[in-house]
Amino acid sequence: MSTLPPPSVEPRQPLTLRTGSATFLIALASLMMANLAPFVMTALAALGFDVLTSGNILTGALLASAAVGLGTARLAAGTLRRRLALAGLALATVAFGAAALAPAPAIAVTGLIVGGAGIGAAISTSGAAIAALRNPNRISAASGLVNRVLITLVLAVIPLIGITQGSVFGTLALISLVGLALASWLPDPPAHAEPVDVTTSLRIAAPRRITLAGIAILVVFPLWGTSEDAIWTMAPVLGGALGMGEQTLGFTLSLSAAGGILGMLVVAVFGHRIGRALPLAIAIVAGGVLKVCLGFTEDPTVLAVLIIAVSTFYAFAFSLFIATAAGLDARGRWSGPLLGAYLVGSSFAPLIGGALIEWWGIPAFTWVMGLVSALVLIPTILIARVSTAAERALARSTGSAASATVTPERTSPSPDALAR
Numbered sequence: 001m002s003t004l005p006p007p008s009v010e011p012r013q014p015l016t017l018r019t020g021s022a023t024f025l026i027a028l029a030s031l032m033m034a035n036l037a038p039f040v041m042t043a044l045a046a047l048g049f050d051v052l053t054s055g056n057i058l059t060g061a062l063l064a065s066a067a068v069g070l071g072t073a074r075l076a077a078g079t080l081r082r083r084l085a086l087a088g089l090a091l092a093t094v095a096f097g098a099a100a101l102a103p104a105p106a107i108a109v110t111g112l113i114v115g116g117a118g119i120g121a122a123i124s125t126s127g128a129a130i131a132a133l134r135n136p137n138r139i140s141a142a143s144g145l146v147n148r149v150l151i152t153l154v155l156a157v158i159p160l161i162g163i164t165q166g167s168v169f170g171t172l173a174l175i176s177l178v179g180l181a182l183a184s185w186l187p188d189p190p191a192h193a194e195p196v197d198v199t200t201s202l203r204i205a206a207p208r209r210i211t212l213a214g215i216a217i218l219v220v221f222p223l224w225g226t227s228e229d230a231i232w233t234m235a236p237v238l239g240g241a242l243g244m245g246e247q248t249l250g251f252t253l254s255l256s257a258a259g260g261i262l263g264m265l266v267v268a269v270f271g272h273r274i275g276r277a278l279p280l281a282i283a284i285v286a287g288g289v290l291k292v293c294l295g296f297t298e299d300p301t302v303l304a305v306l307i308i309a310v311s312t313f314y315a316f317a318f319s320l321f322i323a324t325a326a327g328l329d330a331r332g333r334w335s336g337p338l339l340g341a342y343l344v345g346s347s348f349a350p351l352i353g354g355a356l357i358e359w360w361g362i363p364a365f366t367w368v369m370g371l372v373s374a375l376v377l378i379p380t381i382l383i384a385r386v387s388t389a390a391e392r393a394l395a396r397s398t399g400s401a402a403s404a405t406v407t408p409e410r411t412s413p414s415p416d417a418l419a420r
Helices: 017-035 037-046 051-071 081-101 105-131 136-161 165-185 207-233 235-241 246-274 277-294 300-328 335-360 362-403 415-419
Strands: none
Touching: 017 037, 017 051, 017 081, 017 105, 017 136, 017 165, 017 335, 037 051, 037 165, 051 105, 051 335, 081 105, 081 165, 105 136, 105 165, 105 300, 105 335, 136 165, 136 246, 136 300, 207 235, 207 277, 207 300, 207 335, 207 362, 235 246, 235 300, 235 335, 235 362, 246 300, 277 300, 277 362, 300 335, 300 362, 335 362
C-alpha cells in the first residue's frame, strides 16, 4: 500500500531573484521619503513654505506612512499581501507623480501626504515579506545593504540634477513605480508559522511569550530608533557648535553611510551564526557610550569619527532588530508593523532633539540619548532570546512533520480511514 507524501512544512522560502528583488526594492520604496527628508524640505521651501511649515508637512506625510503601515500589518501577513502592495504602490505612484508636476503648492502637499499613505502599504508588506525568507539575519541585512547602496546613489544624483519639486517628488514616484512592477513577486506567507512546541533549554518559545515579545519590540525598537535618528538629524547642530564646515559635515555623513553599509555587511556575511541577543547587546551598549561622548568632545575630527562610529553600530543593530521581529513569526506578524512603528518615533526625532538641545544644551541631549540605549538594553536581550528560541522551535516542529508519513495498515482500514 502506498504512503501519503509528507506535507510541505518548510515555512520560510529560499531567496530567489524574484522574491529578493521584490522584497528589497519595495522596502527601498517604503523608506525613500524618510531618507530624502532633507531634499523634501528643500523642495517644500522652493514652493514657498517656511522651515516650520515644511517640517510639519513632512511629519504629516511620515505619520501617514506609519499609520497605514501599522493599520495594514495584519493584511500584509496574510493572503492579501500582494494585492495590498499593488494598491498602495499604485496610489503612491499617482500621488507622488501629481506632487512632482502640480503647479499649485496645495496640490503638491496633498500629493506628498497621500503618497506617504500609499507607501505605508510598502512598509507593512516588505516587512512581512522579509519574515517569509530563510535566515532572517542575512535577509534583513541584505535588504538594508540594497537600501543603503541605492540611497547613496540617489542622494548623489539628485543634487546633480537639481533639488527641485520635480526631481525630489518625481524620484519618489519612480521608486514607487518600480516597486509596483515587482509587487507580484513578493513571497507568499506560509500557512504554518508559529512553533507548536517549545525548546527544552530555554522554554521561551511558547506562543504567549512570542506575542509578548512581539508587542515589546514594537515599543522598544521605535524608542531606540528615535534616539538614533535624533543624533543623526542634530548632526549639523553638533558640528556647527565645534565650527565644522558644511563640506566637512557632508563628507562625514557620507562616510557614516559607508559605515552603515559595513555594519549591515557583517550581518549579511555571518547570518544566523552570530546570533542576536549578544551582538545586539554589544551594539546597543557601544552605540549608547558613543552617543554620550558626542556631547563632550571639543575636536571636530573626533566628533566626525564618533558620528561615523554611531552610524555603523546603528546599521548593525537595525538589521538585527528587523531579523529579531522576523524570527518571531514567519508570516511577518511582527516584522510587518515594525517599520511603521519605527517611523512614528522617527517623525518626532528632529522635534525631540531640537527641544532637548534648546532647553538643556548639547551635553544633556547626548546623555539622554545614551540613557535611552541603557533603557532598552535588557528588554532587547530578552526579545532576541525569544526570537531565536522561536526559530529553533519552529525548525524542530516542521522537521518532525516532514519526517512523519502514513504507514501501511496491517489490518482492514477503519470506516473513518475509508471516509478520509
